[in-house]
Amino acid sequence: MTPKLVIFDCDGVLVDTERLTNRTLAALLTDCGFQITGEDCQKRFMGRTLEAVQEIVERELGRKLPSDWLEKLRARDIESFKAGVTQIPGVADVMDLLDERGIPYCVGSSGKYEKMHSTLGSAGLLPRLKDRLYSSQDCERGKPAPDVFLLAAKSMGHRPEDCVVIEDSLPGVKAARAAGMRVFAYVDDPVCDRDALKTAGAILIERMDQLPGLLFGEA
CATH class of the missing domain: 3.40.50.1000 (HAD superfamily/HAD-like)
Known part of the structure; x- marks a missing residue:
C-alpha cells in the first residue's frame, strides 16, 4: 500500500546527531554523579524525551538532578551543532x-x-x-x-x-x-x-x- x-x-x-547528542548527555549526567558512557546513553535512552530520561536517572540515583541540568544540556547541544x-x-x-x-x-x-x-x-x-x-x-x-x-x-x-x-x-x-x-x-x-x-x-x-x-x- x-x-x-x-x-x-x-x-x-x-x-x-545521535552519537553527538548522547556523548553530550553522558558527559553532563556523569558530572551530575550518574556514571554513563555515550554509547550506553544511546542504547538506554534513544528515542525518549529528556523529561523521561530525567525520571529514569533520578529514580536510579535516588535524588533529583540539578534544577538547571536540562537548560545546560540544551545549551551544550546547540553549541555542538554549530560545528555542523x-x-x-x-x-x-x-x-x-x-x-x-x-x-x-x-x-x-x-x-x-x-x-x-x-x-x-x-x-x-x-x-x-x-x-x-x-x-x-x-x-x-x-x-x-x-x-x-x-x-x-x-x-x-x-x-x-x-x-x-x-x-x-x-x-x-x-x-x-x-x-x-x-x-x-x-x-x-x-x-x-x-x-x-x-x-x-x-x-x-x-x-x-x-x-x-x-x-x-x-x-
Whole structure:
C-alpha cells in the first residue's frame, strides 16, 4: 500500500546527531554523579524525551538532578551543532522522490522545536520541513506513546492507517505501532538493537535508498 503520508523521526533518521547528542548527555549526567558512557546513553535512552530520561536517572540515583541540568544540556547541544550537522545519506533523495510523486511528509520527534530548527538548519533540511515539524513537547506523553505521530497525522489531514513512519529507536517504533502505522527502522548505527526493533514490528532498512522500493512496492 502506497502511503498517503510519510512521517520521519528527526535525530538519526534525517540528521546524524545521535552519537553527538548522547556523548553530550553522558558527559553532563556523569558530572551530575550518574556514571554513563555515550554509547550506553544511546542504547538506554534513544528515542525518549529528556523529561523521561530525567525520571529514569533520578529514580536510579535516588535524588533529583540539578534544577538547571536540562537548560545546560540544551545549551551544550546547540553549541555542538554549530560545528555542523550532516544529513543522513540518501534521505534528501527520498524526500525528492516523495515530492515528485505528490506524497506529503513531515517530522514527528521527541526533540524540542529549538533543537530541530538547529539540527535541520545546520544540515540544510529546514527550508523544506520548517512548516511540517511536530514535537512531543506539544503532547501529553512522549514516545513510546503514540501521541506525536497521531498529532502529525491529524495535523496533516491523514488517517493513522494511511501513514508510514521512519524511525531508528525502539520507543519510536513502539509509538508508531501503537498509532496503528507501518514503520521502517533505519539500522545503519551499530548501536541499534535490530532484533528488538524487528520484534516490535518494524521493517529494517540499512540504507535510505532501500526505502523507495519498499514504500511503493517496487522492491
